[in-house]
Amino acid sequence: MTTATERSVPKPVFTDAEAGAKEFPDSRARRFNYFVPQKRKQTHYEDVTVEVQPDPRHYLAQGWLYGFSDGKGGYPLDWTVLKAWGSDRPEPERGPGTGGQGYEWPAHGWHEFRDPNEEWELSLYRYNANVVRQLQANVDAAKQAKAFAQWNPNWVRFVQQHVGAWMHVDHGLGLYLFANANRRGPTNMHNTAIAVNSMHLIRAAQDLALYQLTLSEEVEGFDGTAHLETWNSDPAWQGVREMAERLTATGDWAEAVFAANVVFQPLVGELFRSQLVMQAAPRNGDFVTPTVVGAEEYDFSERDLRYTRAIFELLTNDREFAEHNSRILNTWLADWTGQAIGAARAMQPLWSQPDAKPARFEDALDRVKSRFAGVVEDLSLDLPKELER
Amino acid sequence: MSRQSVAKAHQKIQELSWEPMYHQPVSHYGTDYTFRKAQKKDPLKQVLRSYFPMQEEKDHRVYGASDGAIRGNMFRQVQERWLEWQKLFLSIIPLPEISAARAMPLLFRNVPNPELHNGQAIQMIDEVRHSTIQQNLKRLYMNNYIDPAGFNSSLRNFQNDYCGTIGRQFAEGFITGDAITAASIYLTIVAETAFTNTLFVAMPAEAAANGDYLLPTVFHSVQSDESRHISNGYATLLMALADEGNHQLLERDLRYAWWNNHRVVDAAIGTFIEYGTKDRRKDRESYAEMWRRWIYDDYYRSYLVPLEKYGLVIPHDLIEESWNQIWHKGYVHEVAQFFATGWLANYWRIDPMTDKDFEWFESKYPGWYDRYGKWWENYNRLSTPNGHHPIVAEDVDYQYPHRCWTCMVPCLVREDMVMAEVDGQWRTYCHEACRWTDVEAFRPVYQGRQTPNMGQLIGAREWETLYHGWNWADVVSDMGFVRDDGKTMVAQPHLNLDDPKKMWTLDHLRRMPNLQSPNVLLNQMTEEERAAFHANYIKGGPAGRPARD
Ligand SMILES: [Fe+2]
Ligand SMILES: [Fe+2]
Numbered sequence: 001m002t003t004a005t006e007r008s009v010p011k012p013v014f015t016d017a018e019a020g021a022k023e024f025p026d027s028r029a030r031r032f033n034y035f036v037p038q039k040r041k042q043t044h045y046e047d048v049t050v051e052v053q054p055d056p057r058h059y060l061a062q063g064w065l066y067g068f069s070d071g072k073g074g075y076p077l078d079w080t081v082l083k084a085w086g087s088d089r090p091e092p093e094r095g096p097g098t099g100g101q102g103y104e105w106p107a108h109g110w111h112e113f114r115d116p117n118e119e120w121e122l123s124l125y126r127y128n129a130n131v132v133r134q135l136q137a138n139v140d141a142a143k144q145a146k147a148f149a150q151w152n153p154n155w156v157r158f159v160q161q162h163v164g165a166w167m168h169v170d171h172g173l174g175l176y177l178f179a180n181a182n183r184r185g186p187t188n189m190h191n192t193a194i195a196v197n198s199m200h201l202i203r204a205a206q207d208l209a210l211y212q213l214t215l216s217e218e219v220e221g222f223d224g225t226a227h228l229e230t231w232n233s234d235p236a237w238q239g240v241r242e243m244a245e246r247l248t249a250t251g252d253w254a255e256a257v258f259a260a261n262v263v264f265q266p267l268v269g270e271l272f273r274s275q276l277v278m279q280a281a282p283r284n285g286d287f288v289t290p291t292v293v294g295a296e297e298y299d300f301s302e303r304d305l306r307y308t309r310a311i312f313e314l315l316t317n318d319r320e321f322a323e324h325n326s327r328i329l330n331t332w333l334a335d336w337t338g339q340a341i342g343a344a345r346a347m348q349p350l351w352s353q354p355d356a357k358p359a360r361f362e363d364a365l366d367r368v369k370s371r372f373a374g375v376v377e378d379l380s381l382d383l384p385k386e387l388e389r
Numbered sequence: 390m391s392r393q394s395v396a397k398a399h400q401k402i403q404e405l406s407w408e409p410m411y412h413q414p415v416s417h418y419g420t421d422y423t424f425r426k427a428q429k430k431d432p433l434k435q436v437l438r439s440y441f442p443m444q445e446e447k448d449h450r451v452y453g454a455s456d457g458a459i460r461g462n463m464f465r466q467v468q469e470r471w472l473e474w475q476k477l478f479l480s481i482i483p484l485p486e487i488s489a490a491r492a493m494p495l496l497f498r499n500v501p502n503p504e505l506h507n508g509q510a511i512q513m514i515d516e517v518r519h520s521t522i523q524q525n526l527k528r529l530y531m532n533n534y535i536d537p538a539g540f541n542s543s544l545r546n547f548q549n550d551y552c553g554t555i556g557r558q559f560a561e562g563f564i565t566g567d568a569i570t571a572a573s574i575y576l577t578i579v580a581e582t583a584f585t586n587t588l589f590v591a592m593p594a595e596a597a598a599n600g601d602y603l604l605p606t607v608f609h610s611v612q613s614d615e616s617r618h619i620s621n622g623y624a625t626l627l628m629a630l631a632d633e634g635n636h637q638l639l640e641r642d643l644r645y646a647w648w649n650n651h652r653v654v655d656a657a658i659g660t661f662i663e664y665g666t667k668d669r670r671k672d673r674e675s676y677a678e679m680w681r682r683w684i685y686d687d688y689y690r691s692y693l694v695p696l697e698k699y700g701l702v703i704p705h706d707l708i709e710e711s712w713n714q715i716w717h718k719g720y721v722h723e724v725a726q727f728f729a730t731g732w733l734a735n736y737w738r739i740d741p742m743t744d745k746d747f748e749w750f751e752s753k754y755p756g757w758y759d760r761y762g763k764w765w766e767n768y769n770r771l772s773t774p775n776g777h778h779p780i781v782a783e784d785v786d787y788q789y790p791h792r793c794w795t796c797m798v799p800c801l802v803r804e805d806m807v808m809a810e811v812d813g814q815w816r817t818y819c820h821e822a823c824r825w826t827d828v829e830a831f832r833p834v835y836q837g838r839q840t841p842n843m844g845q846l847i848g849a850r851e852w853e854t855l856y857h858g859w860n861w862a863d864v865v866s867d868m869g870f871v872r873d874d875g876k877t878m879v880a881q882p883h884l885n886l887d888d889p890k891k892m893w894t895l896d897h898l899r900r901m902p903n904l905q906s907p908n909v910l911l912n913q914m915t916e917e918e919r920a921a922f923h924a925n926y927i928k929g930g931p932a933g934r935p936a937r938d
Binding site: 009015016017019021024027028034047048051054062064066067071097099100101122126128131132135166169174176179184187189191196198205209210212217227241245246250261362385 | 397398401404405406407409410411412413414415417418421437438441442444445447452457462464465467468471472483484487490491492493494495497506507509510513514517520521522524525526528531532533534535536537538541542543544545548549550551554556558561562564565566567573597598599600650655667668670673674680797835841842844845846847848849850852854855856857858859863867868871872874877879885887889892903906909
């Protein structure tokens with residue numbers, strides 16, 4: 001005779017532990033109550049990001065617990081020379097009987113920043129997954145349509161060398177500027193937006209590299225490694241390269257983000273991507289490259305520039321340090337604009353390489369300058385005279 | 390993408406890295422380790438073209454399950470005993486996750502192999518995923534579980550309270566100090582490789598047994614990223630081992646990281662799994678059994694020991710001692726008893742143990758009742774206000790413990806407590822290993838060797854000191870653990886929400902004697918008093934019983 005032994009599994013129990021089952025103090029208090037939302041109602045984005053990175057100036061009663069060898073812990077505000085209101089107040093002192101009260105939330109103006117793109121995990125995976133799927137589809141469709149066969153040899157050379165070289169800019173800035181800076185901002189909202197920016201760039205670099213891989217397979221004589229030589233020694237690229245390297249060598253996180261997204265991307269990045277590649281490609285029978293480069297252009301102009309603007313607009317309108325910040329930002333602007341214009345001008349020979357020429361270099365440069373001037377104006381900063389070099 | 394095309398794509402993206410010619414990238418973080426530059430393989434072989442859609446697909450499953458849980462009225466079957474502890478756990482865990490993201494750049498300049506940086510950047514964004522998906526889960530609990538108190542004030546609570554402080558080590562240890570100690574040994578080699586199994590696999594299983602299948606859905610999804618991170622850590626560790634000069638530092642850091650993780654993670658997760666569950670089937674694994682399997686066998690025997698042949702000095706003694714603490718010295722029980730003693734300083738409700746719980750504990754940990762049974766009976770007796778104080782101020786044969794200055798869990802296994810005068814202050818430590826961490830490891834010189842990049846333990850590390858001499862009602866108000874009627878406490882030592890008279894309020898606390906900081910008192914003692922105090926303290930226990938002469 002066999003006996004059926006009962007399997008040992010936890011039994012479901014009716015507990016009625018759902019919202020609204022009972023009335024008692026706090027039974028309806030269903031929102032995070034430790035921060036003030038930017039608008040009237042708190043957003044989903046705010047709920048999943050705000051206050052995850054603590055700050056001893058408001059709540060962190062026992063202070064930071066682990067420090068670097070100099071004794072500084074957490075996220076020191078002096079990792080940038082820019083300041084938000086309240087930054088100069090000392091951290092509350094703690095000792096026997098002091099209690100744990102800090103300054104009233106938010107304690108300083110850095111906490112007022114919200115990413116206008118409202119990036120968190122759900123949004124960032126959805127967005128980037130869509131981009132890579134769309135790119136893959138574009139390239140596959142082009143393959144099937146034999147679209148690459150129309151390219152003339154000069155254009156093939158242009159894509160393998162120059163479009164290829166840009167991947168190094170994306171990769172270098174993505175890792176060593178933006179990923180690096182995700183440790184350095186004063187709030188979780190800064191650092192999360194910066195981390196997302198980093199992934200845009202690293203993805204764009206890989207998009208270009210994989211595009212090159214496809215072209216090596218599809219286009220007769222396409223040299224998939226030509227971009228290395230161009231990046232390493234083509235004089236037209238050395239200004240860009242030096243600037244990219246200097247950006248990654250910048251210690252102040254806010255300066256690095258500002259110089260990259262307010263100066264370098266509009267004056268050099270958009271000049272190359274929008275004014276050169278996207279203009280020249282169709283005339284040379286290439287309808288695919290603009291979609292690859294355009295994805296990155298969209299990342300920057302519609303997302304990365306937006307959050308960057310929000311960070312710096314707060315600082316130039318700060319109720320305590322507007323003048324201090326504007327003075328420093330204007331200095332940075334002058335310094336980096338001079339270098340960006342130099343890098344842009346060094347690229348001029350690229351304009352004469354395709355068979356079918358894009359718009360004149362000077363016209364292209366004028367267009368990005370006026371776009372740049374608009375960004376600078378939005379931030380209430382001064383247009384630097386270095387722009388006219 | 391097919392496997393073959395991923396491999397080819399991965400090969401191709403190796404062309405992306407380049408050597409700077411004009412300016413070196415900024416080097417913000419120091420280490421005393423040295424690395425030789427050598428051609429390395431990226432252990433992840435992950436390209437973003439397949440990574441992003443893969444993660445999006447995982448998200449679909451998680452959010453689909455979330456919708457299903459709400460539509461299916463999951464909260465009608467969730468055990469409050471369990472979900473109350475999630476108020477603590479989910480207030481802690483998003484910070485370690487995001488800190489792991491922030492830790493990745495500590496490695497860029499110090500591990501000079503660009504092949505590894507791709508994997509580190511992916512780990513960075515994985516961790517952003519973990520942090521925000523966990524915040525989102527907590528938000529869902531707040532909106533749908535019967536008692537939102539403690540969820541709704543989660544991040545303020547976590548930052549103000551002593552349990553938060555214990556948990557914060559698990560985050561701050563990743564992002565400060567010597568870059569390799571922090572981001573590699575403490576984070577990836579010990580926290581992720583050893584302890585995420587208990588965090589993200591054992592704990593979700595217990596959640597499911599208590600009617601909550603959302604926590605497992607979210608945390609298994611998180612854990613599925615973890616094997617990549619473990620590979621990152623392993624690659625870095627092998628590189629560190631290649632340089633003989635690092636061996637002494639590796640030995641130091643493994644000792645510190647192992648012991649600290651044991652102290653902190655076993656305290657928290659052990660308590661959730663043993664005291665937060667209603668599943669008392671005798672054949673369900675105890676935390677000790679899980680620990681033996683996941684940590685002792687899978688991590689220690691299978692992962693660490695094989696590294697010995699590369700010159701890694703493994704802290705065999707501390708690993709055996711951790712087991713000894715869990716199995717013979719009741720570490721988890723001592724911690725749970727302490728959390729319940731101090732229920733009034735928390736922001737969740739702690740359910741009393743019943744006869745059924747007692748029976749289970751006795752069968753899993755023979756001798757449990759003799760040690761802890763009486764105290765839990767007292768906890769039950771004192772759980773609703775009836776003219777008496779909360780248990781911490783009643784005579785229940787329990788001596789309020791001193792804090793460990795290093796791990797910030799109190800010195801609960803009384804016989805192990807050690808003291809030292811450091812930087813002008815008398816400090817207590819829960820164990821010799823915690824004394825060593827503060828007095829010897831976190832110093833600019835280690836065993837005669839200059840370690841200028843080693844971090845420091847900083848901060849106001851004993852919570853009680855902040856409130857020395859305060860009335861308990863003011864303490865709880867100061868931390869903000871009060872419900873929206875302005876007087877009922879968030880914390881309660883029972884789960885009864887039906888009868889307002891059974892809920893503790895600030896008024897009950899006003900009548901209590903003031904809070905005293907054990908450390909302040911210790912520092913006021915004379916030399917002789919202190920020696921006598923120590924001799925007496927270490928004769929106390931188990932279960933917090935004062936020494937009997
Ligand atoms: Fe994680
Ligand atoms: Fe300790």
